[in-house]
Amino acid sequence: MRSLEALTLDQVVDTARYPLSELASARGQAVVSRARRDLLTLGCTVLPDFIRLSLRDVLRQECSAIAPRAHHDVETVNVYNIAVDSALPEDHPGRKTFERGNAFVARDRIPADSLISRLYSNMVFRHFIARCFELPELHELADPLSGLVLNVIAPGMEHPWHFDTNEFTVSMLTQQAQAGGVFEYCPNIRTAQDENFDDVRDVVDDRGERLTRRLPLQPGDLQLFKGRYSLHRVSPVRGEVARHSAIFAYSERPGVIGSVERTRQLFGRVLPEHLAAEGRAVRGDRLLD
Numbered sequence: 001m002r003s004l005e006a007l008t009l010d011q012v013v014d015t016a017r018y019p020l021s022e023l024a025s026a027r028g029q030a031v032v033s034r035a036r037r038d039l040l041t042l043g044c045t046v047l048p049d050f051i052r053l054s055l056r057d058v059l060r061q062e063c064s065a066i067a068p069r070a071h072h073d074v075e076t077v078n079v080y081n082i083a084v085d086s087a088l089p090e091d092h093p094g095r096k097t098f099e100r101g102n103a104f105v106a107r108d109r110i111p112a113d114s115l116i117s118r119l120y121s122n123m124v125f126r127h128f129i130a131r132c133f134e135l136p137e138l139h140e141l142a143d144p145l146s147g148l149v150l151n152v153i154a155p156g157m158e159h160p161w162h163f164d165t166n167e168f169t170v171s172m173l174t175q176q177a178q179a180g181g182v183f184e185y186c187p188n189i190r191t192a193q194d195e196n197f198d199d200v201r202d203v204v205d206d207r208g209e210r211l212t213r214r215l216p217l218q219p220g221d222l223q224l225f226k227g228r229y230s231l232h233r234v235s236p237v238r239g240e241v242a243r244h245s246a247i248f249a250y251s252e253r254p255g256v257i258g259s260v261e262r263t264r265q266l267f268g269r270v271l272p273e274h275l276a277a278e279g280r281a282v283r284g285d286r287l288l289d
């Protein structure tokens with residue numbers, strides 16, 4: 001007998017190709033080992049057509065219906081997400097600034113019965129993600145806004161080059177741009193020991209072609225990414241249609257809530273949970289970039 005949760009997952013995910021509840025099977029093992037190998041070598045793996053093809057349009061429509069709920073606030077940033085006015089040496093790549101023009105729909109504005117919400121909260125899915133990242137366990141964020149977000153990049157906007165503060169990100173394109181809006185990344189351009197400023201400078205100054213890979217993503221593809229060492233961006237969106245992607249944020253320990261300052265920046269508001277957590281010791285890292 002399959003559990004109700006597994007059945008729901010079966011309806012959403014192509015479980016013939018990705019048998020999430022049978023990871024010990026030959027197919028399950030192959031899926032996990034391919035993801036691990038990609039993550040080890042490139043810091044990135046894509047699981048094509050993860051969502052059943054018959055639901056691709058539902059996925060797109062559900063997310064495009066809530067996109068108008070995004071908080072828009074263009075922010076001036078650099079690749080390290082440190083203060084742009086910090087006193088950096090003349091040739092430091094952190095001196096190059098970009099306009100971060102993407103906007104986020106917060107979790108409390110995403111219907112609980114939408115495909116992306118059901119996937120985010122599904123235990124079997126979460127366990128599968130943990131296995132791919134070789135982590136013992138993952139938790140949903142306790143943060144009522146940033147656990148699950150829809151990242152909306154309107155025509156003319158971009159999500160510029162950056163490193164993530166988080167070790168790993170799980171995301172899913174739900175709507176493609178007509179042109180541009182491509183996920184680009186430079187695998188392992190830095191390590192914990194070496195910032196490799198020379199190559200990072202080449203990339204931000206548009207001389208990094210040799211270091212850059214592009215992902216030809218389709219709506220419903222699942223992307224696992226380790227963005228701490230791989231510089232990445234979504235290139236400027238062209239044409240008439242916004243690019244949408246769902247970002248599933250998980251943490252290794254329970255109870256993670258974003259800081260008041262960062263939450264206000266990302267969503268334009270905070271909730272009582274953020275204010276309460278600010279005073280306590282358990283508090284998350286920065287959650288989205």
Ligand SMILES: O=C(O)CCC(=O)C(=O)O
Pocket residue numbers: 151159164169171183227232233234245247288289
């Ligand atoms: O929307 C995407 O595909 C990329 C998002 C990203 O890089 C981030 O949120 O840190």
Ligand SMILES: [Fe+2]
Pocket residue numbers: 162163164227232288289
């Ligand atoms: Fe990122």
